[in-house]
Amino acid sequence: MSEIDISQVDAIIDGCGTARSEAITILTSIQDCFHYLPQEALDRVCERTDCTPAQLYGVATFYSHFRLQPAGAHRVKVCIGTACHVKGAGAVYDAFRRHLAIEGDDDTDADRLFTVEKVACLGCCMLAPAVQIDRTTYGHVTQAQVGGLLRDFLAAEAQRAKADGSKVLRGAGVAGEVRLCRCTSCEAAGAGAVWEATHAAIQALHLNVRLQLVGCTGLSFEAPLLEVVGEGGDAFRYGMVRADDVEATLLRHFQPAGLHRRVTTRALRWLDRCVDSFEEHEAPFRYAADIRETIASPYWQRQDHIVLDGAGEVGPLDLTAYRARGGFEALQRCHARYTPDEVIELITASGLRGRGGGGFLSGLKWRQTATAAEGMRYLVCNGDEGDPGSFMDRMILESFPFRVIEGMAIAAFAVGAGEGIFYIRCEYPLAVKRVREAIQMCVDAGLLGEGLTLRVAEGAGAFVCGEETALLAAIEGQRGMPRIRPPYPSEQGLHGQPTLVNNVETYATVPWIVAHGPDALRQLGTPGSPGTKTFALAGRIVRGGLIEVPMGTTIREVVEEIGGGVGEGHTFKAVQIGGPSGGCIPARLADIPIDFDSLHAEGSMMGSGGLVVLDDSDCMVDIARYFLAFSQDESCGKCTFCRVGTRRMLDILERLCAGEGRAGDVEELEKLGGWVKAGSLCGLGQTAPNPVLSTLQHFRDEYEAHIAGTCPAGRCKALIRYAITTDCIGCTRCAQHCPVDAIPFAPHERHEIDDELCIRCDTCRQVCPSNAVIIRSHNPRS
């Protein structure tokens, strides 16, 4: 074991302070420094701070971000969120391990270059399957690309070491503007390369154009989205742009400095392409056939933007632009015209309900906090969006940090809070960075008002910390274990003081309500659920992304009109709303309006707003198993029903998916699910059975089929076999790509699959050009 430089640990402690509540901050910094938590460093922390060994070790082993063993130089995090799961993330994870020859319990390759891990959700659902290597995110990763992707990453690393820092070009008298979002999911789709290419092209062609970083449009299905605003102010949008498309795109709108330059550039580009095409090159990203696909208008027609206002136009950290659109006027109005009590009245009158999942009336919560015992009051922004399949909070924090800050400042004024804390999960590094910068800008501009400080606390990888009492425990530097309510945080929260905990989107809605009045919010949405709601639309859908629609919009409108329906050749089967706490609503109920109460009535819930569309190729038992495995893995392990109960439910589901179901399993699952719901301590356990119970309610026949030994959707590996039909043209692609050599190489002949060797990874079916690979039902008992 290598020795560590203890002075680095000392510097971290000096920077973070020695209070018990700093445990997670200290551990995060140590991990950033050494890529793991060395024992000597932990000993030093115990020695120099108020943290006890029991606290520190308890915390270090609770949060999945921390590791006690040395890691490789780079960490490969394969997202296993819902959308990634349905698009084959499991196989991609296996492919990374195979490629790096990692076996058994190991997670790092022999050269200690890469550590491969699973991660709950990267929030890039529309680019599924997504993979993050260190701070770079890749989208649409296929098994076949794994090797190329690692090479690509290492090459980019080498480049990065050389590159200089300054990126933003600002010139006087610009003729036009090029806008690009570089949020996490756009980056995953290749926005970084497009940015570099645009920057280079503008310089190379001497264009008089400004390159502007903007907040995300939410059009993940089109990402990276390049918007070109010409001299006349006309805006053109180009979806799925590649780095080598940029020059041509720019040339379409702007004239280069001289004709000869234009001719030379074109000639060089043509030459480059000729050379490139000789190489067998599989790019890490996939593109639609027509990359110039225009943005379909129904995507926008149904939407109403309150929290996403300014999407694609305003720079995320452009305070001037935010203020030019009326930003911070609501806060100033509160300070100048209203008493705190009047602000609470206003929020109460608007009927705003918490966007984090439960739908609790925000005004009531604010009132409770404001009227709680005297003393210090805290404000917490819950940005621990851990639901697989959700990325609303990430996009809002990354693209509209000022709006959330303004909402928090208004809330702080209303409830009399002196300190506000953003709790943001560490899987969202860009959100953390931008919010920190935005806070500093607001402080510098003197916008927050007297007596309010805002700061960011980073999560360390625990879904359960989305539960408010667990979240507060995490901010206090403890294991994120929930406690019973009451007392509610509004009475006894952070450090025992009254604390207002609201979700990111809730705060982001507040300035609009103050600016437009409570009645304006009620004009939107339904009487029981006023306003709009953002959804992360993903899964089997043509156009996915971040959308904001009035409450009461039907599922069908979202799926078919905004999302453009499921892909060709498939039928819409169900939507999974609310992630691991929500449930599946079948296509036949797609006309129900999306609001808190309608969803609840159908055994689902709003959750934080993940909306994953499923089609006929998705197995509902597998989906239920997936969510339960997630909840079970993320259970804090405190109460019996959640810790053991979810595990026993998972046992049954795994049995079903493995074709080992027994008579009575379905009934037992239903009963046990009921007890876990009724007997668990916190929201995680109380809602964990929902994905199972709702699929049992609507798709019971699929469960029965599994007991009988068949998987109707052909997804459960133990119940299917791969076969090659006579349509095979003998191209050998399947044989070349099979990771386990289960298909003998047979040029020009019909290929065959050795079932003994086949791991049912689906690669052959994906690469077959003639659709000759089919899935057959296989009952292991017959």
Added chain:
Amino acid sequence: MSGSIINVSIDGRPVAVAEGATVLDAARELGIDVPTMCYLKDAKPFTSCMVCLVEDTASQKLLPACSSLAQDGMTIRTDTAQVHEARQRALELLLSEHVGDCEGPCRCACPVHLDIPRLLRAVGRADWRSARSIVDDAQPPCVGEQDCKAPCERVCRRNQVDAAVSNSHYGSISSRSVIPSLPRDLLIIENTGDLLRQAQHRLSTSLEMTDQTRHECLQNENCCAAVSIRAVVRCVAGLDVEATAGPSVEAFVRNVSVIGKLMAEEHPVMMRDVSAASRVVAVDPDGGYAADEATREAARCMHCDCRKGHDCALRDYAIAYEADQRHYAGGGRRPFEQITQHADILYEPGKCIRCGICVRITEREREPLGLTFIGRGFDVRIGVPFEGSLAEGLREVARDCAEACPTGALCVRKEAQQ
């Protein structure tokens, strides 16, 4: 506002408690028994075991009594079918991951349910008086040596290591010559006080008692003294199974063995501190073991029974709530582990219910290293920080922790010698 009085009703009986009191406090005020396992007096509630669930009549929801604050006007029921089943399910879930048996297989196999492991330990330390009383406890029917077929030996786990401990000689110890040299008066329990205490002890630990009958028996000295113990033992022996109201011992015995056959890696765990000598052959085959032979043979016992077999909340409640250990039993079980790093206490993680009582005690008493929760979810476990040894973790409060542990996870190593 603080200091005001809260009025609640539990099982239809009104009670007034101070603000800040829990539903459990209120129930205890009324003398209503609510089972608890993770509850630690004078400490902040932890709310993990969930066997204290009660029903809130207004919302029909289940609440953990130990930490739910009593609120004015609340009506609580502790006696509904839902409450009973919820507690039963919680216990069954805990039992489904329980690695450890209450009783050794020998005792389970014995028709008179003779506490063979305890007997062997008494013999092992040449405590003949205790040995005698253990045997007396098992009667009737005292199987004569002729009738004893020694089923205990057939199931003895020592068979999997080498050969079974010879038990049959002790099965009829009362009439054997093993103890001829002892003065006769030592063998007879004359003191009725002792007898009564024994009777009460047996009743309080006997397996098929419901809480209510046990309560009644313990209240009524005559009932205990009036040898109803024998009737209980008769049931235990399976002679009168039909007539018993509760689950029969046979049912219990069938349910109780989780360990079953030992895994190969468990042999060394079970053989720690156990005589590795091979089976003792009596010098006088007809006369049975002499005292020293018996002592040597007894040292071969692997102590399969739980050290907290008679002082375990999980076992008591499992019986009271008729919890079926097999209900949620999955496929395999985790290996049986025993951590022996501490001189006074043992830690058997497979029996831990993660109630955190020991963690809270070490924190409260400011143990320098103490204990902590390690990991999370289903795999969360209790251990010493940085995987230190138990001796380092528990310097001051080891015995307190073992005593407060609601199961056999933390237990005193050697049984108290009387």
